[in-house]
Structure formats: structure tokens, C-alpha cells
Amino acid sequence: MRERVRLRPVVDADLEAMVRYRGDADVCRFLPFEPQTAEDIRGRIGHLFGGTSLEGERGGVVLAIEHLADGTVIGDLVIFHLDLRAGSAEIGWVVSPAASGQGLATEAVRALIDTAFAVYGLRRLVARIDADNARSLALAERVGMRREAHLVENEWFKGRWSDEVDFGILSREWVTGE
Secondary structure (H helix, E strand, O other), X not given: OOOOEEEEEOOHHHHHHHHHHHOOHHHHOOOOOOOOOHXXXXXXXXXXXXXXXXXXXXXXXXXXXXXXXXXXXXXXXXXXXXXXXXXXXXXXXEEOXXXXXXXXXXXXXXXXXXXXXXXXXXXEEEEEEEOOOHHHHHHHHHOOOEEEEEEEEEEEEOOEEEEEEEEEEEHHHOOOOO
16 A cells, blocks of 8 residues: 655644644644644644654654645644653544545554554553544544543543543554554
8 A cells, every 4th residue: 555644753844734733623622732823832842843752751752744645744643651661652643634534544643653663662552532532532443452441531621521532552463554
């Protein structure tokens, strides 16, 4: 299968595209932040701009999802909450609604998992998803992550008690290029 997306470090030139999707209230509905401006994005992930390594005990990296057809940034992915001793981290994603329904997010998350295991040498990945976020739940299942827990009303989130569904995958379970 021909690759349609590429993961790369986030650069300043990506801010305009990121504001388009991260500034969308519907996109941010299940994310731990409100719609963002360029300044908000820089403040939240600016220390990771251009970063390609997981630094420190609680380090992280943000990667842009570039659509190879036209070079646009259609989302971003993150590896964070790193535990070096356990070889584990959490992954997350934000994808532009303009890119939905084309399988691009699935390709990008598969590439992220490949990167986490092959490049960073991690052993275990988790994704924590709001139970009402049907698209992200389906995406985690599509890429082969295992549903491990459903936490009921575990967090007060954006004016309501939210349920969280936790997914996991081990490096030994991951088959590259599924």
C-alpha cells in the first residue's frame, strides 16, 4: 500500500493549519483543552516544536501528520507520560475533520505506533479516550489496540462526569504494516 501520510516534527509553519483544527470547538470537545489560538498551541506544545526525542523521565514528542498529496498538515500525534523504566507511554491524536473518513488517521496512528516501538524502543503504549468519543474509540480498535478498561464517571471534564476507555498494546503484539 502506498503511504499517504508522513509523520514529522512540528515546525512553526504548521501553526496556521493546527489552529484550523485545534481551534474548532467540536474537535476540542473530547480533548483536555478548549479551542486554541496560535499562542495557545505554542504555549502548550511549543517546547516540543522541532523535537524528535523523548527527553527526561516525563518527556514527550509531538509529530505533525502531513498529507503527502498536497503537503498540508491534517493533524498531530503525541507520545507522552513516558515511563523510561517501564518502557511505556501514552499516545494521543488530534485530526482535522477535513481529513476524516479517508483512512488517513488510521495510517498516521499506525505509523505512530511503529515509531514508538521501533524508533523509541518502547514496550507498551496506552490511549485514554472519552467514552463518548466514538471516532477515537473506533480508531484505537482499527489499529489493533486492546480495550483494557472502562472507568465510569472517573473525571469531571468540561462540565460533566466523563467515562474513560483505556486501550493498550505491547510491542510484541504489534504487527508492522497491518
